[in-house]
Amino acid sequence: MPSSQPSTAATPALHFLCGKIGAGKSTLAARLAAQPKTLLLSEDGWLAALYPGEIVDVKDYGRCASRLRDAMGRHVPALVAAGLSVVLDFPAHTRRSREWVRAVADAAGCPHTLHYLDVPDAVCKARLRERNASGAHPFTTSEEEYDAITAYFVEPDAQEGLRIARHAWAGPDADAAAGGLL
DSSP: OOOEEEEEOSSSSSEEEEEETSHHHHHHHHHHHSSTTTEEEEHHHHHHHHHHTTTTTTHHHHHHHHHHHHHHHHHHHHHHHOOOOOEEEEEEOHHHHHHHHHHHHHHHHHHHEEEEEEOOHHHHHHHHHHHHHHTSSSOOOOHHHHHHHHHTTOOEEEEGGGEEEEEEEOOHHHHHHSSSOO
């Protein structure tokens, strides 16, 4: 069973992210990955590279994401064993997806944190519109798709066996100061 205690600089750790689309998961993931000996694994980046043009709906996403999770679930513990901390920018927005991150944490046997970004829907949707308009993200998501995917969102619970760090949205002024994070 992995430790749910915070890591030290010398101890590799895992960081997982939970939040709705547009909550700031990738922004926080990049900040966490800026630490020494820390590797960022982004689901969106890997899916775009491995399946260009193949993900056109939620069904395609589910098929491709499942394959990627199978591969990464075996790879991440090896990275930790090599002395690297890993930030998994993979959505952990359902109990089932958090069961997967918990299994990865168990296999890696190191400290872990599930970063829960608690951001209102209106803020997430505004960010999503901005992200879609910028063209900087490998995938676009409509508001209808946002609503359909968000319908499955379940807040994390300590009983799931993960160390949870809640990041609550602090309002538009704090949002601007944090570069769009919270």
